[in-house]
Amino acid sequence: MNADFRINGKVIETERLILRSFKQADLDDFYEYASVEGVGEMAGWKHHDSIDESQKILNSFINNDKVFAICLKGNNKVIGTVGIEKYGLEDALTEFKNYYGRELGYVLSKDYWGKGLMPEAVNAVIDYLFNELDYDFLLCGYYNFNERSKRVQIKCGFKPYRSLTMKTQMGTKEQGTLMLLINPNKNIKFEFSHQETLIFE
DSSP: OBOOOOOTTOOEEOSSEEEEOOOGGGHHHHHHHHTSTTTGGGGTSOOOSSHHHHHHHHHHHHHHOOEEEEEETTTOOEEEEEEEEOOSOTTTOGGGTTSOEEEEEEEEOGGGTTSSHHHHHHHHHHHHHHHTSOOSEEEEEEETTOHHHHHHHHHTTOEEEEEEEEEOTTSOEEEEEEEEEEOTTSOOOOOOOOTTTBOOO
């Protein structure tokens, strides 16, 4: 089942990054990378056409308090996000009914691709969710055209879980892969439902 989650002022530090809640002062940094064509599209949403659009989404980040801003140490520039989202199909995926988890989603500024920053951020969030909040599992997904996202998830230990047709926020449908990570501190053996989409080994 979906665990309750709010950031509640939590700050996570890594070697090069600080992950924290969003604030209004982050608007310019957010728009700077979210307005670049090809950034959002890789995650299924259209790049922002105006700073007003970024403002509306920033407001939702602040109000819902479940999306970490990824900031560079040294200058505190926001270069991306890691969201701790509710996973879909909660009723259908009966293997998780007695366990607690969420789905991770992330985006990184195109200027910082290929530097290992996204795995660094995602691994830090996984450590927090498993070792401090005691989650049982995490899901994460990618559209099959997004090889970069696939590599991040594999580096962070996720295993292919289901092959699905996923809807994008742009109204299209794309073939995608849902990935699963089980808390290694727990002896969990899932009884998987819906064998027709299952690819977990």
